[in-house]
Amino acid sequence: MRAVLPCAWLLAVVLACAGCTVRESADPGTTGVHAAPVRPVPLQQGSVFAPPSVQAMQADEFENPGMLWVARGAKLWRQPEGSGARSCADCHGDAGSMRGAATRYPQVDPASGQLLDLEGRIMQCRSERQQAAPLAWESEPLLALTAWVAFQSRGLPMQVSIDGPARPFFERGRERYQQRVGQMNLSCSQCHDANWGRQLGAETISQGHGTGYPVYRLEWQGAGSLQRRLRSCLSGVRAEMFPYGSQEHLELSLYLAWRAGGLAIEAPGVRR
């Protein structure tokens, strides 16, 4: 029986391919074959794919609406909070102390072993060091503080660690990035690795970096976090969204941060 099988197999393949024009007409770049977990080449900022008017808005510090959040963050940095009435500045000093901080997030907190993004670290300081009431995810003060801290790293290259305790988080993020999800059955990678630079309707798909976050998005008429953006992508493919602060978001963010390694932070970005 074994002997006849190769023959039958060949016949089947020939039959199957007789009418398959689809393979020919498909650009190889549009299929899932580029799913390998590698950085896009060349690495390009999200703003590169935004319309020119939006790029101009981001580049001009006075036009960039995200700077309103940065300014508010600067105030909150000096504002005493919590039972000890201490401000962020009381522990950290001036803005210079935060230079480069955002390039190293998400990172594993050695004390708890938890993966923290920048927002998570700010909230941890607030609860443990200031003994202040927690800030809600996506609240204005949290976005403002995050935007201010991220702004201190503008122009500096991303350089997160994926070694040691970060490794398992990174691997899970990488897997999730390749996972097809939702009713539309698409993965992050199929859009942001295999199809960046192409048009999805009126939108140009970028390489999917988080280096501009928090961003001011015209569609939101406000600032939003990277987690909010990930929720938009998931809802776009009709997938269940991950909750704010979820492990899934953090792991994905770590993978994104590694993937953007060497790319400069451009927060606060402006997007359409």
Next chain:
Amino acid sequence: MDTGGTRIGRVAGMRPGTMATMASALLLAMTLMPAAASLAAAPAVDAIERPLVDGATDPLRGRAIALGRDGNCLLCHGLVDAGRPTGNLAPPLDGVAARLGAGQIRQRVVNPALTNPNTIMPAYFVVDGLRQVAEPWRGKPILDAQQIEDLVAWLQTLR
């Protein structure tokens, strides 16, 4: 036939006759195949000849489905007279009926993975094998059988 069912994807609201057509295509494919071959390597089902519903179809309604939020086809496909920006992740729909027969077009919309397992195009009439589908859409195909047939009717006008 279990594996066959998975391969083609469980479809919703399909009438028995159509299922039989699809099933017999698969049966043919599977008898030609080494038993141990992986599902991904199964020979392609290139065409679904039987319409999913009997009765009238409306190409104009099909066009509205393609251009509107139900089908969202132009997110990826171009169309010369769309009248607005379209995507370019996929070949333009213009002239599709000159390239493919009705059965092939139906297959591409029902479950394009049958001819291209790596395709990024969603299967519009399959509910199996999907993960993490948001609640409002869980267990439902993207389009219903009538919508698929209206769509196929419109696509056949694109010569």
